[in-house]
Amino acid sequence: MKKHLLLTLMMLLSMAHLGWAQEALFSARNIISPEINPDNTVNFRLFAPNAETVEITGDFLPTEKMETPMGEMDGPGKAELTKDENGLWTFTSDNLGPELYNYAFIIDGFRTNDPNNPFLIRDVASSTNIFIIGGGHADLFKTNDIPHGSVTRRWYDSPGLDMDRRITIYTPPGYESSSESYPVLYLLHGAGGDEEAWISLGRTAQIMDNLIAQGKAKPMIVVMPNGNVIQDGAPGEGSKNFYKPQFMIPKTMDGTYEGSFEDIISFVESNYRVKANKANRAIAGLSMGGFHTIHISRYYPNTFDYMGAFSAAIMPREDATAKVYSDFDETLKTQMDNGYELYWIAIGKTDFLYDANQEFLAKLDSMNMPHEYVESEGGHTWRNWRVYLTQFAPRLFQ
Incomplete structure (x- = not known):
C-alpha cells in the first residue's frame, strides 16, 4: 500500500511539473526583433509591461553630440518606442540603406540589449545588438x-x-x-x-x-x-x-x-x-x-x-x-x-x-x-x- 501511494504521489508531482513546463512553454511570447520588412524598414519589439519609458539607440538614427574620452563626438541618436495594452513596446525605423547596424534599448534610463536578438558585438567594454540590411557593399559583410x-x-x-x-x-x-x-x-x-x-x-x-x-x-x-x-x-x-x-x-x-x-x-x-x-x-x-x-x-x-x-x-x-x-x-x-x-x-x-x-x-x-x-x-x-x-x-x- 505504501509503495502504491508513493508511486501515485510521484506521478502527480511529475504531471504537475509537466503542466508547469507546458504553461511556461505556451505562455512564452514569440517576439521577433528586429524584423526587416520588404521595404527595408525595421520593426523592433520589447515586452516590458512594467516599464515607464523605452527608447532605442542605434547608428541608423540621427546622430547626437556626446562626450567621449576623445572629446565631443557624434554618437547614435535615440527614439521612443510605443507601448500597447499588453505591455509590448514597438518602434519602426525609416527605410534603411545597405549596412551593418547596431542598436540597444534604454528602459527607464537603463541601457540594455535586445533579449530577442542573440547577435552581439563587443566594442571595448560595450556590447550592442547588430543586424544587416543587404545590398551593395553590405553584401560583403554577409556570410x-x-x-x-x-x-x-x-x-x-x-x-x-x-x-x-x-x-x-x-x-x-x-x-x-x-x-x-x-x-x-x-x-x-x-x-x-x-x-x-x-x-x-x-x-x-x-x-x-x-x-x-x-x-x-x-x-x-x-x-x-x-x-x-x-x-x-x-x-x-x-x-x-x-x-x-x-x-x-x-x-x-x-x-x-x-x-x-x-x-x-x-x-x-x-x-x-x-x-x-x-x-x-x-x-x-x-x-x-x-x-x-x-x-x-x-x-x-x-x-x-x-x-x-x-x-x-x-x-x-x-x-x-x-x-x-x-x-x-x-x-x-x-x-x-x-x-x-x-x-x-x-x-x-x-x-x-x-x-x-x-x-x-x-x-x-x-x-x-x-x-x-x-x-x-x-x-x-x-x-x-x-x-x-x-x-x-x-x-x-x-
Missing part, C-alpha cells in the same frame, strides 16, 4: 554560399615583449589543401580593441571571403595582432582572464609595439606559407592602428609595399619619446626613396581626427611623397572602417 577561409587564434613568442601573445589569423579558401604561398596583410585595431576587433566588428573573414570569391581581391593571409603590449591576449582570452576592457591602457602608443613588430612578422613567416618579401607584405590599421601603421612602415622602411591608414590617430603624444618616433621626416623620406606600391589614407569628413590627417597629407605633398586619399562621409566609426577594408584589400598585390 554567403561561397568558399570560406579559416580563422585561427594562435599564440606566438614575442622576445621583444618577453611573453607569449595571442594573435588572430585568417587564411584564404583552399590554404590547407594547397602548397601555394600567399601574400600577407597585417591589419591593426584601434584604441580599446584587441586581436578580436577586426574579425568581430570589422567582419574581416566575411569581407575577404566575398572579395576573393568575386575575383576582386587576391587570396591573402590576414594577420590581426593585439596592439596592447601589456596584454598577452584580449580580455577574457589572456592570462588575466575576465576583467573589464579599457579604452586606453598603458604603453599602447609609446613605441613599444612598433619596436617589437618584427616578432609578429617572424612568427608568421616561420609558420605559414607566405611570400616573404616587401612586394607581398601590406600593413593597415584604424585610428591607433593607423598611427602604428605609419610608424611601423617607416621604422622598417623597406618592409612593406602597401600601407593603409584608416582614420589614423595622428596627434602629438607626451609619451612618444621612443627611438621609433625619432627622425620622422628623414625615415619617411627613406621609405619614399625605397619605393612602394601604395600609400593609402582614408578618413570621414566629420572625424575628430580630420584636421590632423589634413596636416599629414600636406606634409606628404610637401615631400612629393606619392599617396592616395579617400574622403568619406561620417566620422570615427566601424561603419567607415569596414568600407575602407573593402576598398583597400582589392588594391593589394595586383
